[in-house]
Amino acid sequence: MIVMPSNHTSWRTHYLQGKYGGLGLLLPPNRVAGPWPHLPYAMDNGAFASWTNGEEWDEHSFEKGLAWAETQHLQPRWVVVPDVVTNADATIEMWHSWAPTLRERGFTVALAVQDGMENSDAARLDPDVIFVGGSKPWKMKTLSRWCDSFPRVHVGRINGLTGLMACHKAGAESVDGTGFFRGGGKRLDCLIEYIK
Numbered sequence: 001m002i003v004m005p006s007n008h009t010s011w012r013t014h015y016l017q018g019k020y021g022g023l024g025l026l027l028p029p030n031r032v033a034g035p036w037p038h039l040p041y042a043m044d045n046g047a048f049a050s051w052t053n054g055e056e057w058d059e060h061s062f063e064k065g066l067a068w069a070e071t072q073h074l075q076p077r078w079v080v081v082p083d084v085v086t087n088a089d090a091t092i093e094m095w096h097s098w099a100p101t102l103r104e105r106g107f108t109v110a111l112a113v114q115d116g117m118e119n120s121d122a123a124r125l126d127p128d129v130i131f132v133g134g135s136k137p138w139k140m141k142t143l144s145r146w147c148d149s150f151p152r153v154h155v156g157r158i159n160g161l162t163g164l165m166a167c168h169k170a171g172a173e174s175v176d177g178t179g180f181f182r183g184g185g186k187r188l189d190c191l192i193e194y195i196k
Contacts, residue, residue, distance in 0.1 A: 001167060002174040003158075003195060004042065008181050009033040012188075022195035024077070026176040029065025030058070035074040042110070042174075043069055043079040048133070048156070051085040070105065077174075078129045078154075083112035086134065088121070095125050110154060113142075119149045129154055129173075140166065147171040161190035168194075 004026040005013055017023040017038055024040040027033065028049060035041055043065055050057045062082065069076050081098045084090035091114050099109050111127035115134040122130060129152040132139050139155065140163075147153045147170040155167045159179030167175050180191040 001164075001172055002040065003164065003180075003191060004154075004174055004176040005180055005191075006044070006176045006178045007031060008178070010181070012181060013039070016192065016195065020192070020195040024174065027065070027076075029063075030061040032065055032068045035072050037074065040077055041074075042154070042176075043076045043107075044176075045080045045082045045112075047080075047083050047112070048085055057082065066102075066105065066107070069107075076107070078108040078110045078152075080110045080112055080131050081127075083114065083133065086114055088114040088116040091117075092121065092125065095127075099125070099127075112156070113146065119145060122146075122150070128152065131156060132172075133157075143167065143172070144170045159187060161193060164190070164194045 002024045003022060004024040006026045007028055009025060013023060026042050026044050028044050029046045045062050047057050079102055081102060082094045084094060091112060095111060102109050108128045110129035110131040111122055111125055112131040112133040113122055115138040130146050130150045132143060132146050132155045153172045155172050155175045157177060158164060158167055158175040159177035180187050
């Protein structure tokens with residue numbers, strides 16, 4: 001399973017990737033960097049960060065990030081189609097607006113599933129990747145069913161060893177988290193313990 005630190009492209013990420021492997025990057029649309037051949041990456045849409053900060057989603061930044069990705073020799077593993085955090089119906093509407101265009105542009109697309117979504121809802125949309133978002137309790141409760149039903153599953157906001165092990169056991173392809181390089185050495189030790 002690939003662990004993708006979010007918003008963290010410092011020397012520590014490169015060092016740990018060189019020493020142990022198992023890392024990638026989830027790049028936000030407004031802070032793109034690289035790409036580096038030794039670090040696979042995916043592109044976020046910025047919806048969760050906007051929601052967390054009480055801001056309107058920045059479509060312009062997302063478009064700029066996509067334009068950047070289109071010019072790179074290494075393409076992202078996938079792009080998270082714009083979603084509406086905690087709102088399954090609005091996320092499905094966004095999917096219908098964005099996914100066809102992103103596919104036409106050559107991107108592999110990820111559906112950010114939200115609380116209340118069922119496997120059948122996602123299957124009808126035919127995503128390339130399932131990005132398990134939503135609230136933490138719902139995410140962990142439904143994790144296994146997503147991994148059992150879809151070949152490629154990414155899990156958002158995993159920042160500790162317990163979550164890493166649960167995602168690994170369920171069969172997730174990748175996870176992301178912003179916390180491994182924050183809050184002192186304990187979280188970083190969890191990441192190192194998992195990837196070594």
